[in-house]
Amino acid sequence: GRVFWVTVLSLVVVSVVGMVWLYSDGISWMQRSKKRNVILMISDGFGPASETMARNYVQQINGLPIGYKSPLDEILVGSSRTRSKDSLVTDSAAGATAFSCLMKTYNGAIAVAEDKMPCGTVLEAAKLQRGMLTGLVATSRITHATPASFSAHVTHREMEDLIAEYQIGNYSLGPVVDLMFGGGRCHFMPNTHANVSCRMDARDLWSEAQAAGFNTLSTRKQFDALDSHGSGAAKALPILGAFASSHMDYEIDRDAAAQPSLAEMSAKALGILDAATKKKNAGFFLMIEGSRIDMAAHTNDPAAHLRDIIAYWDAIAVVRKFVEEHPDTVLISVSDHETGGFSTAKQLTPEYPEYLWNPRALEHVRHSIEYISYKLLAQPADDQEARYKYVRDTVFADWLGVKDSKHEEIIAVAKETESIRLRQLLSDVISNRAQVGWATHGHSAVDVNLYAYGLNAHLLRGNQENTDIGQFIVDQLGLDLGKISGKIKADRVIQGTHAIKESWLGRRDLDALDHYPAAH
Numbered sequence: 001g002r003v004f005w006v007t008v009l010s011l012v013v014v015s016v017v018g019m020v021w022l023y024s025d026g027i028s029w030m031q032r033s034k035k036r037n038v039i040l041m042i043s044d045g046f047g048p049a050s051e052t053m054a055r056n057y058v059q060q061i062n063g064l065p066i067g068y069k070s071p072l073d074e075i076l077v078g079s080s081r082t083r084s085k086d087s088l089v090t091d092s093a094a095g096a097t098a099f100s101c102l103m104k105t106y107n108g109a110i111a112v113a114e115d116k117m118p119c120g121t122v123l124e125a126a127k128l129q130r131g132m133l134t135g136l137v138a139t140s141r142i143t144h145a146t147p148a149s150f151s152a153h154v155t156h157r158e159m160e161d162l163i164a165e166y167q168i169g170n171y172s173l174g175p176v177v178d179l180m181f182g183g184g185r186c187h188f189m190p191n192t193h194a195n196v197s198c199r200m201d202a203r204d205l206w207s208e209a210q211a212a213g214f215n216t217l218s219t220r221k222q223f224d225a226l227d228s229h230g231s232g233a234a235k236a237l238p239i240l241g242a243f244a245s246s247h248m249d250y251e252i253d254r255d256a257a258a259q260p261s262l263a264e265m266s267a268k269a270l271g272i273l274d275a276a277t278k279k280k281n282a283g284f285f286l287m288i289e290g291s292r293i294d295m296a297a298h299t300n301d302p303a304a305h306l307r308d309i310i311a312y313w314d315a316i317a318v319v320r321k322f323v324e325e326h327p328d329t330v331l332i333s334v335s336d337h338e339t340g341g342f343s344t345a346k347q348l349t350p351e352y353p354e355y356l357w358n359p360r361a362l363e364h365v366r367h368s369i370e371y372i373s374y375k376l377l378a379q380p381a382d383d384q385e386a387r388y389k390y391v392r393d394t395v396f397a398d399w400l401g402v403k404d405s406k407h408e409e410i411i412a413v414a415k416e417t418e419s420i421r422l423r424q425l426l427s428d429v430i431s432n433r434a435q436v437g438w439a440t441h442g443h444s445a446v447d448v449n450l451y452a453y454g455l456n457a458h459l460l461r462g463n464q465e466n467t468d469i470g471q472f473i474v475d476q477l478g479l480d481l482g483k484i485s486g487k488i489k490a491d492r493v494i495q496g497t498h499a500i501k502e503s504w505l506g507r508r509d510l511d512a513l514d515h516y517p518a519a520h
Helices: 002-025 029-033 050-060 090-101 121-129 145-151 160-167 207-213 220-225 231-237 262-276 292-296 302-325 369-377 386-399 409-415 419-434 466-477 483-488 497-513
Strands: 037-043 077-081 135-139 179-183 215-217 239-242 284-290 327-335 448-454 462-465
Touching: 029 239, 029 409, 037 090, 037 302, 050 302, 050 448, 090 121, 090 145, 090 466, 121 135, 121 145, 121 284, 135 145, 135 292, 135 483, 145 160, 145 215, 145 284, 145 409, 160 207, 179 262, 207 215, 207 231, 220 262, 231 262, 262 284, 262 302, 284 302, 292 302, 302 327, 302 419, 302 448, 327 466, 369 386, 369 419, 409 419, 462 466
Parallel strands: 037 284, 037 327, 077 462, 135 179, 135 284, 179 239, 215 239
Antiparallel strands: 077 448, 327 448
């Protein structure tokens, strides 16, 4: 009789504890113990007004019903607050660290706390505590702030040389990222290769990655050859795919024969990770970033911004389909911050403004302002007549789709030889005709939209702190980030202005290069 009552009492205690755990965060122990996949998609610099702009554009250009909803509109659950520890306006490093470490930190910090000590990330914990496969997909350099904040620990985001070392496993945890697709090959190449490297040293991380077992990819052909569904998928891991020296091209400029799209990289990553975990009890964690949405907004380039948003929608559609076929999966889509202070309105005269904006002004733009400014600055500056014709016939008529150009506009663009001022002039040409506005070339503090789909997505409803999104992932997987932090406390975290300054200069030069072939 005593054994019977002890057994009953034990079952009651277990049930009560289980219920407490369930009702404390909405997810039971039994749910946590099951196989599951978490896909976190980050639309860098993408604010609510930009979603409206893209929806309006697609609806009007394609003659769709007024009630048309984008792939994101259909899964809207709330909004996210974006402030960092030291500013109401966050940067991407602090914003991504809030997701990865559940921690508010200072702008520029890559998975380190305010005291500059490393913090364990959800990716590291998913790998080491649940045995999950992990992946990073981005259209920026894979060493850039957002992917870096899940896979490295440095005191400043500009330390991309060191971030690359982390990403191939050069720290106490060893290699924790199984799949990487993006740009940024130059940070893995030694500076003895002057034309392909942006490192400050002669370290050949590309060769080191290969020696560590990574399958390294640099071409579209190699990407296409990857088996993403058959028995070869698991054998292909780990993978380091860097399809551009610096950032991948804007969608509006992308040569499909040379670089895969964000949707294609997402589909390939999902296929490989799914096939490789098919017979395992552990699923995967995948972070996908639409990186260049942000960069177009920094340039105040509405057409490039628009096309990268639509490319992000394409990736969302791919992931949603995967979630529908895999009920053990959740998709979260959120921005780290808004960029540009963008608005679908611009007052062009002192008089009371018109109530309109013009999506069709963006329809025939063929290239980004980044691309155009690079090409224009390469033209001889001493032949003003030739430059005038080039601007009128190629830049305005062909690339910008502007048929009503004004003489003074053409003259101003043709005479400008300084990159930043030239890009502003080109921004005005497009933005004025579309009647869209920009408040800044930086970030803003506005809340951003939060989207979720799949397993337990309802738990993200409402207005959330950005750290709450990381907490949701921790709860979903039953992770303990504190234990990961404890394992990496002694790792090398470079501090000091000299290292930061050198790396910053290297990155600034890179971002100004506009990595395009001589003929496009």
